[in-house]
Each structure stands twice: as structure tokens, then as C-alpha cells.
Amino acid sequence: xxxxxxxxxxxxxxxxxxxxxxxxxxxxxxxxxxxxxxxxxxxxxxxxxxxxxxxxxxxxxxxxxxxxxxxxxxxxxxxxxxxxxxxxxxxxxxxxxxxxxxxxxxxxxxxxxxxxxxxxxxxxxxxxxxxxxxxxxxxxxxxxxxxxxxxxxxxxxxxxxxxxxxxxxxxxxxxxxxxxxxxxxxxxxxxxxxxxxxxxxxxxxxxxxxxxxxxxxxxxxxxxxxxxxxxxxxxxxxxxxxxxxxxxxxxxxxxxxxxxxxxxxxxxxxxxxxxxxxxxxxxxxxxxxxxxxxxxxxxxxxxxxxxxxxxxxxxxxxxxxxxxxxxxxxxxxxxxxxxxxxxxxxxxxxxxxxxxxxxxxxxxxxxxxxxxxxxx
Numbered sequence: 001x002x003x004x005x006x007x008x009x010x011x012x013x014x015x016x017x018x019x020x021x022x023x024x025x026x027x028x029x030x031x032x033x034x035x036x037x038x039x040x041x042x043x044x045x046x047x048x049x050x051x052x053x054x055x056x057x058x059x060x061x062x063x064x065x066x067x068x069x070x071x072x073x074x075x076x077x078x079x080x081x082x083x084x085x086x087x088x089x090x091x092x093x094x095x096x097x098x099x100x101x102x103x104x105x106x107x108x109x110x111x112x113x114x115x116x117x118x119x120x121x122x123x124x125x126x127x128x129x130x131x132x133x134x135x136x137x138x139x140x141x142x143x144x145x146x147x148x149x150x151x152x153x154x155x156x157x158x159x160x161x162x163x164x165x166x167x168x169x170x171x172x173x174x175x176x177x178x179x180x181x182x183x184x185x186x187x188x189x190x191x192x193x194x195x196x197x198x199x200x201x202x203x204x205x206x207x208x209x210x211x212x213x214x215x216x217x218x219x220x221x222x223x224x225x226x227x228x229x230x231x232x233x234x235x236x237x238x239x240x241x242x243x244x245x246x247x248x249x250x251x252x253x254x255x256x257x258x259x260x261x262x263x264x265x266x267x268x269x270x271x272x273x274x275x276x277x278x279x280x281x282x283x284x285x286x287x288x289x290x291x292x293x294x295x296x297x298x299x300x301x302x303x304x305x306x307x308x309x310x311x312x313x314x315x316x317x318x319x320x321x322x323x324x325x326x327x328x329x330x331x332x333x334x335x336x337x338x339x340x341x342x343x344x345x346x347x348x349x350x351x352x353x354x355x356x357x358x359x360x361x362x363x364x365x366x367x368x369x370x371x372x373x374x375x376x
Contacts, residue, residue: 010035011083014102019085021095028089031099033080033106036069037114044258044291045117047078049103049158053127053166053231056096057087063233064126071234075249076258076291078116080107084132093132100136101156105143108154117260122160122188127200127231130166134208137161137188158188160257162248165194165230167204183211189218191251193244195228220251258291261321264362266295266314268369270329272348273376276310279333282371284314284325287359295320320362327358329371348373 014031022029033049050072052064059065061081069079084099085091100123108118125133140157147153190212192205202223212219228241235242256263266284270277277299286292297312314320329348349357352374360369 012106014099014106019102020098021091023090026089028085031085031102032083033103034066034069034083035114036066036073036079036081038073038076038078040115042074042076043078043115044076045115045260046076046120046122046252046257047080047107047114047116048072048122048124048162049080049082049100049107051082051084051100051123051125051129051132053125053129054086056093056128059083059086059129060126060231060233064129064231067233067236068124068126071245077252078114082129096132097135097139100132101140102151104136104140104156104158105151105154109151118154120159120257120260122162122257123158124162124164125166126164126233127166130163133158133161134163134167134190137190138183157186160252160255161188161190163190163192163205163208164244165198165200165232167192167194167200167208183208183215183217185215185217187212187215187217189255190220191248192219192221193224193248194222195224195226195241197225197227197229199230218255220247222247253291254293256293256321259289259293259321261292261323262364263293263316263319263321264364264367265316265319266362266367266369267312268371269309269311270299270371270373271310272329272331272373274372277329277331278310279331281328281330281332282312282314282369283328283330284320284360284362285328286320287324287326289323292321292323292325295325322362322364325360325362327360327369327371329373 011032011034019031050065050068052059052061054060065081069081072079080103082100082103084096104121107116107121111118123133123136137158142155143153145153194200194202194205205221209219209221222244224241226240234245252258270282280299281296283296285294295314295318297314299312331346351358351372
């Protein structure tokens, strides 16, 4: 089971008055967000708006809403569960899109109050909510600077999107929702998860992955086998598919969502007993703060993959952020030969046998890291 802490719940309407296209004045005509703030001692400043599923007919507010928000809070991430308008109250999906866009603007407008970094606000959805999150990630604007409502001056672009057993190509039952716009380089980084036994065809997410890759947008897709059908939320208790929330956290860390520090580049050279590292890895792991991104690069002189004669270059988009890092070097081969077995591979955590671990302080901008390792 995931460990979660007790939270204080309060709700905020998305509009002070009537929502656009409102059909009445009841609770189902007033979209809102339920606010779940992470404990101050854990809070990273990152936040996510959670869109429960329900086929645009209803909202699974418990296992695809509140439980998810509590889990995010346990990870130091603020969460806002969106009660968007649904068909059972007479609304078609375009009204839900208006609600999702407004929720992003509202949280940004009140970011200081919530302790949210407005540059690290994402949107996550399950099933129909996944379609809605993807839709919001492809139909956004920078806000209207001339709007009299200060909320409308804020951007509606999610900084990342998480799609869980749904997808951009999965249309509502009667297909009345417009299809998402084509992916562009401005489409937010996207994490997708579903199973082969789900009622949702993985083809939509596969197509989205290819489109994101072509546009140069960071994306990750996990398609699990086994018995992992639709509508299972966090899959708590499943020893296989239940690992996906941890994979999501790894993805968020790797993409520097859990820190407000800008990424830096690292260049350098590795030699072992005076010879350039021919085939291996250089890895930087955060030494003191678990939420910082790790960084690594594969040195392969045979194919000249950003390396030559033991030199390497980690681009800032894949690099670490300012802070203290522990450095490890793995040697997988020498000259033109691979090591005969994995047991022959060597890992170096110090520059000399029995020496102190290698630590480096990463600074903003460019960094130089030259490693002269001795085995004797």
C-alpha cells in the first residue's frame, strides 16, 4: 500500500459567477477544483491537476481523484482534483475542456497562495480524463493580457501531461468532441501508461509517442501485459502494473519537474590508467537531495556518440541541476573489444583504489569534469 498523510480538503469554484455555457445554477453547473496541498516539509513546488475518468458522463472522484491526490501529496506534489462538467448534467466534452483550461489558469493565478511554482504545473487524467488532459495539452494559449479577469491573463498550457489508460485518439462514445490538434514542439512533455488487456487500444498512445518524438518533445510510454484492465486507478496492490506510479516519479525527477533549478551542461574526459575510456558510462547521482535529476552518458568511441577519445558532453536538456552530485564511471570495454562477461565490467566510485568517493558541485551553466582514474 502507498503511504499517504491526512489532508485538509477544500474546494474552489473555477469562476466566481456562472461558468461559460452554464445550463443552470446547481452544483453540476459549477465546475471546481478540490485542493490537496502537500505537507510543507515535503512540498517541492510542483503541482498537478487531476482529471478523473467516467466517459464524460460522470467522474470517478475517489480512486481516480482523491486517492491519486493523496498519493501525489505523499511525494511532495500539490494536487487539484477537477470536477469538470459532464453529460449527465447536459454538457458535451467541449465544456470540460473549458473547465480544464480554466483550472490551469486559476492555479497559476493563485500559485503564491498555494505554494505552487507556476512553471511546474501539469495535468493528469484517467480514461476520459486522460483524453481531457491530452486535449488541454494540445489546445492552450498564453492568456489574454487585456482581460479584466486576472485569471484569464494566465497561460492554460500544462507543463507536463500524464495519460493513464486513455489517449488522444480515444473519442467519447458519440465522437462529439473535436479531435486534438496535431502535436507540435510546444506540446508538453507526456507520460503514458496502459495495459494490453485494457479496453483502450494502445494504438492511440503509440501514435502519440511517435508524433511527440518527431516533434522533439520528451515522452515516455509504458504498456503492461497481464491482467490490468480498465479503471484501476493507481493499481494499488498489483505487484506488476502497480509499479507505474514509481515509473512516473522517476520520469518527473528525470525531467527536473521536482526542482526549480535550471539544468546545466557537463563536459569532460575520462581516462583509466592514462588511457581514454573507450566504452562505458559516466553517471551523476544527486548526493543530498533525492528529487534532483540524475544524469548519465554512454561513451562509445566505436560509433562516436557525442564522445571521442574518452571525452563526453551532457547537454543541458539532459543534464543535472546545480547541487552536489556523486560520480560513478563504468568501464564496459577497452580498445575494440567488449568485456567477455558482465562480471568483467568495472565500476569506479573513486579516483584511486580505496579512495574517497567522487563528488562534484554542479554550477549553473556549463561545467567541466575531468576524471583521471588509477587502478594501482
